[in-house]
Amino acid sequence: MTARSAQDDPHAGVAAAPGSLLLDDQLCFALYAASRAVTARYRPLLDELGLTYPQYLVMLVLWDRDGSTVSDLGKALQLESSTLSPLLKRLEAAGLLRRERRPDDERSVALYLTDAGAALRERAAAVPTSMGDAMGLTAEEDATAKRLLRLLTAHVAQDR
Template identity: 65%
Template structure:
């Protein structure tokens, strides 16, 4: 009886996702260096540019990050004077994140970035939108699977 073939690297969807993510993130790096941001910090800023202000809890949910990962990002952004962290008057357990004028000023410098990244991907707009929808569906499916099987 023949031994089953070992899984091949190039056949793994997880590797294709990993390689694509690394390629895109490395493309962002020099663009974000000009803004003084790392990629995770850029994601925080995108959420705040979109919503104006968010609680740490809501920001974590929007970015799929836990507070242990998010807190150092927010401290660094606060040190850079891009955001302010403030305890809510109505609930001292909740911390609200707000853009500073300096942080809001970065918005105009970040406007061209999605276009540069989109051009580098080399896909027509309809294919980029379909890819984004597929990846969101994949994320939702994997999260639902994990939630239904604790320990996996």
């Protein structure tokens, strides 16, 4: 499958007819295709780090907020604990993090980077730049895309 640029798309900038059932008119498909393409571009970069994409997201949070609880991590990543548990077990088995019950609340589990997990941050530092280059967006387009996707997420989540 080859990627088409906006210049190659005859429908770019044209509003879909209300109720259209054409695949190219569906925002859900555009989001799905973009997500698959972006995730596929991450794969070789993350393979070098020994991480999957979801594991990379966990590490991004912990590199920023070491000692986060599983609950806080779930909120940050918008994931249920049942989805997080296997991810965390694999990262722990890989020696990148450790889990500890919090002494002030035995029900709460805090996540701490190991030395290896903290050191991996240095190796991962080039990933955002590599991905930015691969996406080919200007800084303004990148900021606009993130803003619109966050807005969309907020609107859709509001109705749940």
